[in-house]
Amino acid sequence: MFDIDIQSRIPIYEQIYNKVIELIIKGILVENAQLPSVRNLSKELNVNPNTVAKAYQELERSKIIYSLSGRGSFVSEIDREKMKERILEDFDICVRETLQFGLTKDELKNRIDGVSL
Amino acid sequence: MFDIDIQSRIPIYEQIYNKVIELIIKGILVENAQLPSVRNLSKELNVNPNTVAKAYQELERSKIIYSLSGRGSFVSEIDREKMKERILEDFDICVRETLQFGLTKDELKNRIDGVSL
DNA sequence: TTATGTGTACTAAATGAGATATTACACATA
DNA sequence: TATGTGTAATATCTCATTTAGTACACATAA
Numbered sequence: 116m117f118d119i120d121i122q123s124r125i126p127i128y129e130q131i132y133n134k135v136i137e138l139i140i141k142g143i144l145v146e147n148a149q150l151p152s153v154r155n156l157s158k159e160l161n162v163n164p165n166t167v168a169k170a171y172q173e174l175e176r177s178k179i180i181y182s183l184s185g186r187g188s189f190v191s192e193i194d195r196e197k198m199k200e201r202i203l204e205d206f207d208i209c210v211r212e213t214l215q216f217g218l219t220k221d222e223l224k225n226r227i228d229g230v231s232l
Numbered sequence: 233m234f235d236i237d238i239q240s241r242i243p244i245y246e247q248i249y250n251k252v253i254e255l256i257i258k259g260i261l262v263e264n265a266q267l268p269s270v271r272n273l274s275k276e277l278n279v280n281p282n283t284v285a286k287a288y289q290e291l292e293r294s295k296i297i298y299s300l301s302g303r304g305s306f307v308s309e310i311d312r313e314k315m316k317e318r319i320l321e322d323f324d325i326c327v328r329e330t331l332q333f334g335l336t337k338d339e340l341k342n343r344i345d346g347v348s349l
Numbered sequence: 350t351t352a353t354g355t356g357t358a359c360t361a362a363a364t365g366a367g368a369t370a371t372t373a374c375a376c377a378t379a
Numbered sequence: 380t381a382t383g384t385g386t387a388a389t390a391t392c393t394c395a396t397t398t399a400g401t402a403c404a405c406a407t408a409a
Binding site for chain 2: 354355356357358366
């Protein structure tokens with residue numbers, strides 16, 4: 116569920132951050148659902164607790180989750196559209212970078228069809 | 233011409249690498265055109281010569297440029313389609329990451345129209 | 350030949366982000 | 380009371396990136 120890629124150039128804490136967003140958007144983590152505890156998730160991922168804590172703190176700063184001392188961390192009120200918007204803004208950057216190389220928007224659109232998960 | 237972003241999380245040598253590709257794709261650097269010398273470009277960018285050299289060496293490894301000892305570095309034979317393909321493969325990764333969040337291909341395609349350089 | 354400009358190689362050091370190790374504290378709750 | 384929670388703090392390690400400096404071999408024009 117929280118699989119991460121140690122090889123990736125994307126920092127672990129950022130992968131966790133993104134994973135939580137992904138799970139929320141997909142409806143797997145619903146409003147007020149409790150996230151795995153820092154210590155449990157760190158064991159599950161074979162990662163230092165500080166790393167998970169950092170991800171959770173960033174998520175809280177973004178108001179995506181809220182953490183209660185002694186209780187745990189939970190999913191905030193969800194505005195799916197706002198979350199999607201945030202993802203799409205990252206996508207914009209990628210598109211912009213690609214266009215910069217001189218490719219056309221049509222080439223990009225056609226390309227999307229061929230992409231498979 | 234070779235503007236780079238010191239703030240970026242993308243390494244300088246990689247920005248230079250990408251810049252050269254961009255200039256080739258756009259037809260600004262044509263076949264057998266000479267690149268700025270390692271020392272000159274390093275001065276222009278306020279960057280260590282080693283950093284430029286690293287970019288050039290990577291470009292040569294990729295057969296995008298060729299370097300002649302004592303002469304300089306030059307643009308290789310160009311297969312624009314192959315270069316585009318390489319760019320698009322990076323784009324694929326980005327698309328895949330975005331789809332992973334649960335967005336649809338149509339949402340992505342529509343989004344592209346709104347992007348401006 | 351000489352001077353200058355080219356790529357290349359090498360070693361050493363500085364930097365910074367990321368991750369780890371460890372301990373500790375305050376809080377909630379069964 | 381015991382256990383589990385988030386949080387904080389400090390020190391350390393690792394690694395990629397970048398810098399600094401020097402040196403060598405080659406090409407070429409003066």
